[in-house]
Amino acid sequence: MVSYKDIQASNALINDATAPRVAVFVGGTSGIGKFTVRALVATGASIRIYLVGRKSSEERTHAWIQELHAINPKAEVIWTEGEVALLAETKRVCEAIKSKESRINLLFLTPGYAPFGPRAETAEGVEIVQSLEYYTRILFIRHLLPLLSEAEAPKVVSVLAGGLEWATIDLDDLDLKKPGNFSSLKTQTQYGAMNTITLEKLADDHPKVTFIHSWPGWVSTGNVRRGLGSSWMMAWFVWLILEPLIGFFGFSGEESGQRHLFQCTSAAFGGRGVPWSGKPGINSREQLGDGLFLVNYNCNCTPNAKVVPVLRKNAREKVWDHTEDVLQPYL
Numbered sequence: 001m002v003s004y005k006d007i008q009a010s011n012a013l014i015n016d017a018t019a020p021r022v023a024v025f026v027g028g029t030s031g032i033g034k035f036t037v038r039a040l041v042a043t044g045a046s047i048r049i050y051l052v053g054r055k056s057s058e059e060r061t062h063a064w065i066q067e068l069h070a071i072n073p074k075a076e077v078i079w080t081e082g083e084v085a086l087l088a089e090t091k092r093v094c095e096a097i098k099s100k101e102s103r104i105n106l107l108f109l110t111p112g113y114a115p116f117g118p119r120a121e122t123a124e125g126v127e128i129v130q131s132l133e134y135y136t137r138i139l140f141i142r143h144l145l146p147l148l149s150e151a152e153a154p155k156v157v158s159v160l161a162g163g164l165e166w167a168t169i170d171l172d173d174l175d176l177k178k179p180g181n182f183s184s185l186k187t188q189t190q191y192g193a194m195n196t197i198t199l200e201k202l203a204d205d206h207p208k209v210t211f212i213h214s215w216p217g218w219v220s221t222g223n224v225r226r227g228l229g230s231s232w233m234m235a236w237f238v239w240l241i242l243e244p245l246i247g248f249f250g251f252s253g254e255e256s257g258q259r260h261l262f263q264c265t266s267a268a269f270g271g272r273g274v275p276w277s278g279k280p281g282i283n284s285r286e287q288l289g290d291g292l293f294l295v296n297y298n299c300n301c302t303p304n305a306k307v308v309p310v311l312r313k314n315a316r317e318k319v320w321d322h323t324e325d326v327l328q329p330y331l
């Protein structure tokens, strides 16, 4: 475990020289993304943040951006509207950012939730949560990789389930479309594994960029309420049992934000960034150096060595080819 004291000490070293100068946050309008934006702004460093969010969150986010400017006048936080459940919208947002920037140091991805109701699709025919937790995240990365590759200490952080992969990914129905094949648990294991497989492939192809798939543990953000369907039994379970448990045992927003800021900036993962004298992290191939890091809530690297090699061998090519097919119209 990386102690909270060590994380705070590392984050205290973030300044104009070490901060990610240009960052893109997708999902930074709530929860872990929002806590991490705040922690980054509070370093006082000179930074520019593109805060991507949907229209329905615009008003409250504008008010919050004013607060952020008061905390750090050197931080430029740019509201960037986009309905990122739609891949065409993700493409449009990326084109807008690419027209303004030539380098991006940090891409931080958190949109999504566990759906407890039936399968529901976007207007583009993609299951909504799979779009938020997988396709739109990969599409952001694919569009912004050229800019990340040009930047100093570039990082991509996808917050979902790094280290929790199961080998039983459903390769015959990657989008969980077959009748009876869609459930809350299955979406989270399927989309989590797809994140790891594809992030590792992208990391292999782009060794100058450090990739992290983070599992945040429990953080009380209201996330479990988002996917509630019409089942009153599930609603009562969430309100009476799950949310109080998360509130009691989970991380505070402040600590979660600091822990994710550490993942965004520390050289502990891949050697680039704020110098780290502690134990260096190992990647998804159990090696030091570049690549994909599966990082848990304590900021430990958890390569999941029994499962990830199986996924690499059995699932990587199929997941990549299928993802290419889905994303092709939007690349």
Ligand SMILES: NC(=O)c1ccc[n+]([C@@H]2O[C@H](COP(=O)([O-])OP(=O)(O)OC[C@H]3O[C@@H](n4cnc5c(N)ncnc54)[C@H](OP(=O)(O)O)[C@@H]3O)[C@@H](O)[C@H]2O)c1
Binding pocket: 026, 027, 028, 029, 030, 031, 032, 033, 053, 054, 056, 057, 083, 084, 085, 110, 111, 112, 113, 114, 128, 132, 133, 159, 160, 161, 215, 216, 217, 218, 219, 220, 221, 222, 223, 224, 226, 246
């Ligand atoms: N919190 C936990 O304990 C925990 C544990 C394990 C994994 N996770 C996963 O980690 C990720 C981040 O969690 P979190 O707690 O920070 O989540 P959160 O607070 O619920 O924030 C989720 C983000 O997704 C956006 N979003 C939700 N539905 C959307 C839609 N239909 N279209 C566009 N954007 C949408 C939200 O935008 P708005 O602000 O506009 O609503 C928000 O920015 C999620 O994928 C979550 O499932 C969380």
